[in-house]
Amino acid sequence: MDEQPPQRVRVVLAGGERRPRPEAAAREIEEQTPVGEVLVRGLIRTQLALALRVSLLVGLLFGVQPVLFALYPGAARTEVLGLPLPWLLLGLLAYPVVFGIAWAYVRAAERNERHFTDLVNRS
Amino acid sequence: MSDVSPYAVPAIVLITVATLAIGAFGYRISRNTSDFLVASRTVSPRLNASAISGEYLSAASFLGVAGLIMTYGVDMLWYPVGFTAGYLAMLLYVAAPLRRSGAYTLPDFAQARLRSTWVRALATGFVVLIGWLYLVPQLQGAGLTLSTVTGAPAWVGAVVVGVVVTLNVAVGGMRSITFVQAFQYWVKLTAIAFPAMVLLLVWFHRDGAPPPPAPAEWVVPLAGLPGEHPLFATYSLILATFLGTMGLPHVLVRFYTNPDGRAARTTTLVVLGMLGVFYLFPTVYGALGRIYVPELLGEDNADAVVLVLPGAAVGGLPGDLLSGLVAAGAFAAFLSTSSGLLVSVSGVLSTDVLGRWSGSHGSVRDFRRSAMVAGIVPLVLALQAGGLSLSTVVGLAFAVAASTFCPLLVLGIWWRRLTPVGAGAGLLVGGGLSGAAVLLTVLGPPLDGWPGALLAQPAAWTVPAAFAVMVLVSLATPGRVPVDVGRTMVQLHAPERLRLPQR
Secondary structure (H helix, E strand, O other), rough: OOOOOOOOOOOOOOOOOOOOOOOHHHHHHHHOOHHHHHHHHHHHHHHHHHHHHHHHHHHHHHHHHHHHHHOOOHHHHEEOOEEEHHHHHHHHHHHHHHHHHHHHHHHHHHHHHHHHHHHHHHH | OOOOOOOOOHHHHHHHHHHHHHHHHHHHHOOOOHHHHHHOOOOOOOHHHHHHHHOOOOOHHHHHHHHHHHHHHHHHHHOOOOOOHHHHHHHHHOOHHHHHHOOHHHHHHHHHHHHHHHHHHHHHHHHHHHHHHHHHHHHHHHHHHHHHHHHOOHHHHHHHHHHHHHHHHOOOOOOOOHHHHHHHHHHHHHHHHHHHHHHHHHHHHHHHHHHOOOOOHHOOOOOOOOOOOHHHHHHHHHHHHHHHHOHHHHHHHHHHOOOOOHHHHHHHHHHHEEEEHOHHHHHHHHHHHHOOOOOHOOOOOOHHHHHHHHHHHHHHHHHHHHHHHHHHHHHHHHHHHHHHHHHHHHHHHHHHHHHHHHHHOOOOHHHHHHHHHHOOOOOHHHHHHHHHOOHHHHHHHHHHHHHHHHHHHHHHHOOOOOOHHHHHHHHHHHHHHHHHHHHHHOOOOOHHHHHHHHHHOOOHHHHHHHHHHHHHHHOOOHHHHOHHHHHHHHHHHEEEOOOOOOO
């Protein structure tokens, strides 16, 4: 985990007595005004587009393997670092690759949320 | 097995007693659900991730994967890859919004999003079905382990784990103990990794790294799979495992213990790391098993390879000690996964079935009675079912989860126009088709050709069918979109730091 200077996130539980007044735009979101509706729709669309892009990448990285090895059986016999290529790809490399993609996704998703929060607080 | 490690039984007893003791201790400090919920808000992502991984790594992961790799070769690596990548799909589409929804179980989510009690009831039914389907191989694995290390008949282990877990859950032991599950992850990782490293050393230094004696189809993809359509089977398995994880009832509950949506993402990321480390090791057992215990191949019990291999390859006192360690790890796997599943199943049974019947709405007494029912049914099934490999049955549970809860969660979280009618229809079609395929595979006559392939790995057609039905029926019933869908969407997706007042 990246242990950057922790950015404190205040979680306000329901029913707190001294809750700060919601910002104007936050109130618009809360009250489902057309402006708030547009803001949230924008965030959902951005996050969904990000998730779909990452899925496409993962689908390509993993999805092509069975077809590739079915079409080119020779490739399956190639040895890399003393291991047959498919064993290396699935047995070893798959895990760091998945982790790396997940790590990059988390950073991007949080960036999207930060932009959204900034946008709401500025307006 | 002929040579039995004298340390295996003490190790199994030790891990069982330790689990019960920690469970009993936890019961004293957390008496009711609200204690649990308040405490849970302080659970850090790392502890929570250990708990999720500890609960998730089951008999299929600890024993089954290595057995499958040993028997069928490289194609079986898709199981552990899929078991891991399932958390990536969960991270992308479900983790943060689900935590923000505040739903504690899948039926809770269905009702909160769709405002429909009958969709909730359907979801309850599938939680119970998937939970039972997943519990059966855990109990079978326990039977296999005990008969391997002691020579006792296979039903003994299943009954022991079934009874221990049921009583423990009914008394309240495992209910809220994040700590127990986190501890089990480290037990399992140690129990699989340390012997694996010793085995690799022995193989490399003492024996000069001989290659596993295996035919070419074991080394090369798509050649060693049973059945006539290996490419279809592979893709269907990928789809089931990648998309099924998010629908497993015992996984979802743990996400509620994250403080907020952001922590839910961090937790999932740590889980991916932890699972990735664990799943490096079953392959070692599968490959080395070919060298040191080839006699397991013929006997239809390759699932025992993890248990037998250390004793056979290392030998002597070190071999006995390592055998004890893997046996303890295997029992940790059965205990933690079955407890998690049983808690989830009895939870929904007591609030949604018994509670509604008796009008007492999920009292502790209902929970205990539900735990009994929830534990006995899979035990009976496990004693009846034989011959299927552990990971195969688990794979079928994933297929049902991917065909029901995956579309419900993904469409529910990302698509405003989902209606209760559409969701219910999709659940019925996806669950009905995949459930029928499971029944025919487990109980029916052996089938060849396309019918056999389609039923043995149903996800490739049942998941798209479920999605299609949910979308089409929802589009056909636009009037039934819940009126408060806008509010729900805000709650699911708006970051907590906006400080929106929660409802």
